[in-house]
Amino acid sequence: MNFQYIKHTRTIAMAALLAGAVSGCTPESSDKGLGPLPTASFTADPLAGNPNKIVVKNTTPGGFLFEWIDDAGHKSKRETDTLSFFQAGKYKIQFTVFTSGGYAKTAKEITIAQNAETQDILQGGNMEAGSEQFWTVLNTGGTQTGIKIENGKMVFSNTGNSNGAIYQKVSVKAGKSYVFSGHVQGNGATNSWFEVYIDAAVPKQGSDYSGNKFISLNTWSGCGAVAFNDDLAKIGCDGTGKDKNGIMTFSKAGDIYIVIKAGSSGGTLGTGGITLDDVKFLEEK
Structure with a gap:
């Protein structure tokens, strides 16, 4: 199924470029118009050999800027790229x-x-x-958020201002596709965050952690304030992985850290705190 939409780009930006060209060129060179x-x-x-990877390639003559977006959360600016799909289904590539x-x-x-062949390289995620x-x-310094594993869940709780994290190191390969997922549940927090960082920076005891915040619940950004019970990769409203369904790749092989951090400033994580379960970090085979 194909969908087509076409529009001239008589945009302000192009007009500015043309104006600059006219002011700096001879009358002959300023007569050039737009292309077709x-x-x-x-x-x-x-x-070839992997039906869960789709190679997309521009075939439009004269193209110089490109953008790909699909239902699985991929975004790309390359003229040719390879998109990975972990689950069976129908997807629209725009x-x-x-x-x-x-x-x-x-x-x-x-x-x-069919679903892609993957392996979970995270341990203790159940x-x-x-x-x-x-x-x-x-x-992370200061008053610590309570973090414990009990009754088959990881529980983050507080009664006021706090911050704290828990982490695990994993090794990744360059060019492979990975997907993060984790089931979060809570009754609604106030002035709080629940964040997953995926970064090569080594955590240091006594110091807050920052780096690539991949996905998070953040009450200031509009999620986590009311009751929730779903995959964090889907309902998170902040981070570089927003709207990407947990999918990522790495340009370099090596050790990275999955850091899960939660806390509040002028609020709490809510009655019963926030629970996390069934955490996975899948690597394509």
């Missing part, structure tokens, strides 16, 4: 291309027949008895 209106086109084919004549949009619907041996509590 483009028609966006691209191919989307399964990668494509925008810019040429000297304007910009055009089109889309295609693809079908992924929060069952003994899971605590795989996690390290991080003292």
Whole structure:
């Protein structure tokens, strides 16, 4: 199924560029007009040997800027890219291309027949008895958020201003696709955060952790203030992984840290705190 939308880019930005060109060029060179209106086109084919990877390639003549967005949360600016789909289903790939004549949009619907082969490289994510041996509590300085594993869940709680984290180190490979997921539940927090950082920076006891905040609940950003019970990767409203369904890749191989941090400033994490369960960090095979 194809969807097509085309529009001239007589934008302010282009007008400014043209104005600059006219002011700095001879009369002959200023007579150049825009190119023909483009028609966006691209191919989307399964990668040989891996039907869960789709290779998308621009086929629009004269394209110089590109944007890919799909239902699985991928976003790309490359002319040719490979998109990974972990779950079977139908997905729409939307494509925008810019040429000297304007910009055009089109889309295609693809079908992924089966779930991708993955392995969970995180340990103790099921929060069952003994899971605590795989996690390290991080003292972030000041009043600490209560963090414990009990009754098959990791529980974050406080009665006022606090901050605290827990983390685990994993090794990743360059170019592989990974997906983070974790089930969070709470009765609604006030002036609070519940954040997942995925970064190469090593946590240090007594210091707060910062870096690549991948996904989070944040009451100031509009999520976590009312009761919730879902996958954090889907309901999180802040972080670099927002709207990406937990999917990421790494440009370099090495150790990274999955740091889960929660706290409040002028509020609490809510009655019963926030619980986390079934945490996974899947690596494609």
